[in-house]
Amino acid sequence: xxxxxxxxxxxxxxxxxxxxxxxxxxxxxxxxxxxxxxxxxxxxxxxxxxxxxxxxxxxxxxxxxxxxxxxxxxxxxxxxxxxxxxxxxxxxxxxxxxxxxxxxxxxxxxxxxxxxxxxxxxxxxxxxxxxxxxxxxxxxxxxxxxxxxxxxxxxxxxxxxxxxxxxxxxxxxxxxxxxxxxxxxxxxxxxxxxxxxxxxxxxxxxxxxxxxxxxxxxxxxxxxxxxxxxxxxxxxxxxxxxxxxxx
DNA sequence: AAGTATTTCAACCGCAAACCA
DNA sequence: TTGGTTTGCGGTTGAAATACT
Numbered sequence: 001x002x003x004x005x006x007x008x009x010x011x012x013x014x015x016x017x018x019x020x021x022x023x024x025x026x027x028x029x030x031x032x033x034x035x036x037x038x039x040x041x042x043x044x045x046x047x048x049x050x051x052x053x054x055x056x057x058x059x060x061x062x063x064x065x066x067x068x069x070x071x072x073x074x075x076x077x078x079x080x081x082x083x084x085x086x087x088x089x090x091x092x093x094x095x096x097x098x099x100x101x102x103x104x105x106x107x108x109x110x111x112x113x114x115x116x117x118x119x120x121x122x123x124x125x126x127x128x129x130x131x132x133x134x135x136x137x138x139x140x141x142x143x144x145x146x147x148x149x150x151x152x153x154x155x156x157x158x159x160x161x162x163x164x165x166x167x168x169x170x171x172x173x174x175x176x177x178x179x180x181x182x183x184x185x186x187x188x189x190x191x192x193x194x195x196x197x198x199x200x201x202x203x204x205x206x207x208x209x210x211x212x213x214x215x216x217x218x219x220x221x222x223x224x225x226x227x228x229x230x231x232x233x234x235x236x237x238x239x240x241x242x243x244x245x246x247x
Numbered sequence: 248a249a250g251t252a253t254t255t256c257a258a259c260c261g262c263a264a265a266c267c268a
Numbered sequence: 269t270t271g272g273t274t275t276g277c278g279g280t281t282g283a284a285a286t287a288c289t
Contacts, residue, residue, distance in 0.1 A: 016257070016283085038274060054275075055258065090277060105278075106256050 013047040017056050021046060025053055026061055059100045066098025070107055078104055079112055 017025075028044035034057065037050035046053060059065075070078075074096055081092045089101035089108075096104065 014259075036274080050274085051260090051276095052258075058276095059257075087278065101277075102257075110255060 011047065012049050012052075014052070017048075017060075021048070022056070022061055025057060029057060029061075055102075059102045064098055065100065070099075074099070075107070075112060078108060079116065082108065082112075 024044055024046055028040065032043070034040055034054070037054045040046075040050055041048045041053050044053075048056075077095060078092060081095055085091050087105075089105045093099055093101040093104050
């Protein structure tokens, strides 16, 4: 017997989200958090599947999302990390506060990959074969690292596509970066007092917001900025990526 | 101005990992 | 240990926007 679909295909809305749906989702998550995505749409009164709600929140509605174009520094960071990590977009996103894996994936496919291919053609093969790099799976990359460990060598890997000495990282740094636990911190704006809330609170809020269409999330935004600042300032290794956009 | 081609990016899909009873 | 459920990830799609003819 096959696995149950993630959501009911019938009676579930698809496609672009409306501002009203966004508001309902934001309000609900700020009251109750998102401990159960599957149950969330039902409780919030949204005709969406949990997966869709999660994606919308993570990629668009989260208060710490940074909107606007990528800076040259951010683009260079993506290029550098992609050489090390491959298509591990969520891992790359973890290094770029306010940017989502989906956004980074899009920017890579629409801009950066093309630009790198162009640069490569212009340099007549002097630079690294970036196409080969793109085809390399992260398993390939990790196997290289394991081999390096076995010989107790501390090779350095050049992760930049130019000869900038500042971009050289030791094996220790690389392996720390690809350690799964390193990436596993979860960003959450769950309301810790959510269990104290009641559905009456929620319904009341919905009612109020149907009249007043505004939302102030500055407190949450600031909290997340502090969170990210803490993460960055406490990680010695991240100094290697000091070109990441500052706040 | 109209039609066509190309680009962008939000959203969906399927799979695998993580979780839990 | 097992099997069902939920979450998270990366690949892909397709509608809308933009560029080009």
